[in-house]
Amino acid sequence: MSTSTSPRFPTATHSRELADRLWNAAAAGDEHTATDVVLRALDEGLDPESVLLDVIAKVQVRVGEEWAANRISVAQEHAATAINERAVTALSLHPTARRAPCRGPITVACVDGEWHALPARMLAEVLRLRGWQVDYLGAQVPAPHLISHLHTTKADAVALSASIPTRLPTAHAAITACQAIGVPVLVGGAAFGPDGRYAQLLGAQAWAPDARAAADRLAEAPLPRPRTDHQQLDDLPHLADQEYTLVARSSASLVRTVLLALPDAFPAMHGYDDVARERTAQDLAHIVEFLAAALYLDDEDLFTRFITWTARILQARNVAAQSLPPALNLFAHELKDFPRASRILRRGIEALTTDHTTAGTPV
Incomplete structure (x- = not known):
């Protein structure tokens, strides 16, 4: 050595x-x-x-x-x-x-439902290398368990990781729960957007694009302590229309309805075997999950980024991305009484139409 x-x-x-x-x-x-x-x-x-x-x-x-x-x-x-x-x-x-801790306690965890744990693990190791006393809780940490841990350890801050935007409603609940007991929150991961826009919307004290930037931010100065009397969940007034709640709760029935109707709207599906139909059902479920997340955040771009990415993934696997616009049209028909959901789905169809990398995908 x-x-x-x-x-x-x-x-x-x-x-x-x-x-x-x-x-x-x-x-x-x-x-x-x-x-x-x-x-x-x-x-x-x-x-x-x-x-x-x-x-x-x-x-x-x-x-x-x-x-x-x-x-x-x-x-x-x-x-x-x-x-x-x-x-x-x-x-x-x-x-x-191996470094002896010379800084205060930090808790690092993934939000509930987030199983991509490696980014959070890397942050935990960077913080240890820089002298923090780190509690790394790993993947899929339910908010009640996180709060119980914070009551015990008296952490100076929590670093929450989320890679998938569909976890953002859960992340919001975890952020709010941490702040309710006076613990500031730094967030990171692809779920919060390339510029951290969702971190600000959900009220986190800080956002970092990567582990090095997160460690730098924590070293600059203590994160501001949150007000424990502030109800963060009330800061998303668009949720009052209940569209997010109703779409999220009806996910399974929406997927079943669209899956049954899709072969008539996209005839090539008549030739699908059971495996292909199962994968199609999974894709439809992901569409509803991302639609719900876009409704929660009131952000059309979240959905359009997802749907064009999905088209490219399908294209790389020689699967017909042309099935996506008919599927979105069927969802829009089922959700015709939901103005925000209808608008987001229309934007998704428009994005697929103008995305030159997917518009010519063969059937």
């Missing part, structure tokens, strides 16, 4: 080389080689935070990109993610990554 008293920061070229080696190991399902890449880098004196964020995190981004492009399967994506998680564990146990 290197005897250097201060870590070396890898050059961009060296980081890319390490990331390529780690990717090759993760893609091959080779856990031993993957952890060896990380441990050798640390033994050579490379900065643990840089290895974590500029190597392991970059490889995890590539895992997602390769899955989206249909170059790896869901099983391969899960296996590669698991190997990256083990690489993070190996890094955290290395002598160069």
Whole structure:
């Protein structure tokens, strides 16, 4: 192991080389080689935070990109993610990554229903490297359990992670619950939008685009303490129309109705086997989930980003994305008495029509 008293920061070229080696190991399902890449880098004196964020995190981004492009399967994506998680564990146990806490307690958790835990785990490790006393609670933490934990630990702040926008209503409830007991909240993850717009809407004290920025923000100054008498959930007046609640509660019946009607609106579906029909039902369920999230946030762009992304995912798998506009039309017919839902669905149809990467998708 290197005897250097201060870590070396890898050059961009060296980081890319390490990331390529780690990717090759993760893609091959080779856990031993993957952890060896990380441990050798640390033994050579490379900065643990840089290895974590500029190597392991970059490889995890590539895992997602390769899955989206249909170059790896869901099983391969899960296996590669698991190997990256083990690489993070190996890094955290290395002598160069062990730091005595010199800052206050921070709780890091994923919101209830969010099972993409690796981003939160990476944040927890970065904070530990920077001297915070970290309680990492992992994936899918129900708000009551989180609050019970905060009562016990007296954390200075909570860092909540969410990757999927459909988890934002649950995230809002968790943010509000934390603030009700006086604990400030920093949020992060793709769910909150590329610019953190939903973090502000849902009343979080701070937002960060990545783990490094989150750690920097927490080091700048303490997060402002929330008012414990403020009812945050009342700050979304558009929810008074009950469209979000009614759509969310009727999700299963909406999916059944549209699935039954879709073959007449999209004749190619008559040739689907049971597996294809099951996948179509799953896609319809996702559409309703994202529609509900868009209603909760009163944000059409959330839905249009999702529906055009879905079209590209289907196209990469040689599945007919042309089934999406008929499906949205059927949902719009079922929800014709819901003005906001109808408007969002129309915007989704328009987005699919103008998206040149999907407009020509073959049936």
